[in-house]
Amino acid sequence: MEEGGRADDFRYLTGYANPNWTGVYYQFAEYSPDLSVVFLDDALESVCGTGYWILYDATDYDPYSTGITCHFHGVNQCATWDSSCSNVASSLRYAGSPYGLNNDYYNLYEGKSFRGEEFQGDTDAADLGDLDLKISSLMVTGQSGWTFYVGVNFSGPAVCVYADEHVTTDGIHLDYARFFDMSELGLPDNFIRSVERGCLSDRVVGAPPPWR
Structure with missing residues (x-):
């Protein structure tokens, strides 16, 4: 990846129809469930952006x-996609x-590799509503630990998760952890049923970032 794009921490993804950030483009700031709406279905070859973005x-x-x-993660960076x-x-959407x-x-x-419906938040959740017993992958961002329970x-x-990957550009931080399936956390599939802020389990994955 090479640096480029905006000079602040605004989350965005600019998708280009040609390699090396050229050609027809569109800047995304929100979820986009159907890229044909912006005439870029099966067309993106390169991107610039900030944040963690998932393309399907x-x-x-x-x-x-x-x-x-496909995954883009960075702060004011650009990338040309490989053939896959x-x-x-x-x-596409962000995490x-x-x-x-x-x-x-x-x-x-709901699905492995961050597919399908999602349950999201920044506060405790005593249950997961319609996604109870349906969680197959997860991500956390920021500097707090989160504890995920099977009840x-x-x-x-339960298991406590901290961000274990860190990107920093010009003092702007992006901290995240990603688990493509529950086996990476040592949990059975479709077993997470509640979430609590903080690290409240003896089982800990990751650690607080050094600048926390």
Whole structure:
């Protein structure tokens, strides 16, 4: 990746129809479940942006596919997709808080590799509503730990997760942890049922960032 784009911490992704950030483009700041709306379905070859963005090879965040997901993560950086991700994206969305780039936040996904419906938030959740017993992957962003329980109301075995990957450019931080399936956390699939802010389990993945 090479530096480029904006000089602040505004989350965005500019998608280009040609390599090396050229050609027809569109700047995304929100979720986009169908790239044909902006005439870029299966057309993106390079991107510039800030934040953690996930691109899917089907509309509506690929709830049923077993194909790949493509990932961009950085602060004011650019990248040209390799052959596996070039001209394949049909939908895209970001992970993290809608209120700030590095705010403490969690995203829980119905499918593996961050596909399908999601349950998200920045506060405790005693249950996961319609996604109860349906979580297959997750991400956390920011500097707080989050504790994920296999029982409702913060009960049962649990694991605490801190961001374990860190990007910094010109003093702007992006901290995140990503788990493409539950086996990476040592949990069975579809077992997470509640979430609590803070590190409240003896099982800990990751650690607070050094600038916390």
